[in-house]
Amino acid sequence: xxxxxxxxxxxxxxxxxxxxxxxxxxxxxxxxxxxxxxxxxxxxxxxxxxxxxxxxxxxxxxxxxxxxxxxxxxxxxxxxxxxxxxxxxxxxxxxxxxxxxxxxxxxxxxxxxxxxxxxxxxxxxxxxxxxxxxxxxxxxxxxxxxxxxxxxxxxxxxxxxxxxxxxxxxxxxxxxxxxxxxxxxxxxxxxxxxxxxxxxxxxxxxxxxxxxxxxxxxxxxxxxxxx
Numbered sequence: 001x002x003x004x005x006x007x008x009x010x011x012x013x014x015x016x017x018x019x020x021x022x023x024x025x026x027x028x029x030x031x032x033x034x035x036x037x038x039x040x041x042x043x044x045x046x047x048x049x050x051x052x053x054x055x056x057x058x059x060x061x062x063x064x065x066x067x068x069x070x071x072x073x074x075x076x077x078x079x080x081x082x083x084x085x086x087x088x089x090x091x092x093x094x095x096x097x098x099x100x101x102x103x104x105x106x107x108x109x110x111x112x113x114x115x116x117x118x119x120x121x122x123x124x125x126x127x128x129x130x131x132x133x134x135x136x137x138x139x140x141x142x143x144x145x146x147x148x149x150x151x152x153x154x155x156x157x158x159x160x161x162x163x164x165x166x167x168x169x170x171x172x173x174x175x176x177x178x179x180x181x182x183x184x185x186x187x188x189x190x191x192x193x194x195x196x197x198x199x200x201x202x203x204x205x206x207x208x209x210x211x212x213x214x215x216x217x218x219x220x221x222x223x224x225x226x227x
Contacts, residue, residue: 059137061169064122066138067113068158070131070167076157077132080108084124084133092117093124111153115141125170134166 024030050057059065070077080097096110124133136158143149160167 053140056140059139061165063137063139064120064125064135066115066136066141067118067120067124067133067156068136068138068163069111069133069153069156070163071157071159076107076111076153077130078108078111079106079130079132080111081106081129083127083129087123087127089121089123090117090119092119108153111156113151113156114149115143115151116146116149131167131170134163134170136163136166 078095080095082095082097085091085093085095092114094110094112094114095108097106098109099106120135122135125135128134
């Protein structure tokens with residue numbers, strides 16, 4: 001191998017057909033002047049800078065800010081199903097379910113979101129079957145300690161009137177068939193397992209179905225079957 005003779009090290013195989021640069025292109029002056037001209041134009045362009053914090057940005061309804069719980073008529077929509085906690089990639093959501101005697105049957109006795117872990121992905125909003133947790137417009141969040149970054153249920157609850165834009169956006173964004181086959185009540189989520197399916201209406205809740213199944217198993221057979 002002759003080391004004195006330089007070897008071609010092209011980027012591609014068609015290096016011999018590459019365009020040769022002119023004199024002006026070799027000195028790069030035209031490109032420098034183009035960049036200066038663009039900068040000079042931007043000096044007189046309209047400015048969109050906000051004087052923060054005196055002026056704050058109003059995000060659109062598609063914006064994914066701090067996740068919050070929807071409060072409907074003084075009651076949370078959440079039924080503590082746990083889907084949001086399972087779908088959360090950084091495991092920022094934790095809850096403790098409890099049962100009540102009202103038609104809602106289940107509610108979150110404890111619901112916490114660690115905002116230091118939250119990555120604002122919106123997966124909790126996607127999997128929630130009751131639209132109980134949505135992404136708000138709140139982006140200005142400050143913590144003084146790690147304990148202060150853990151939001152409990154009282155800090156997460158927001159009235160549905162303040163989340164009307166996000167809820168309207170979700171209606172248009174989600175599947176249009178949602179609400180046709182399933183009887184979804186959007187006024188207030190106090191419905192239970194009963195009356196979910198319009199074509200299969202048993203009129204019984206899940207607890208009543210289990211109790212009825214126990215009574216059926218304990219009853220005697222009407223006839224003896226022979227195999």
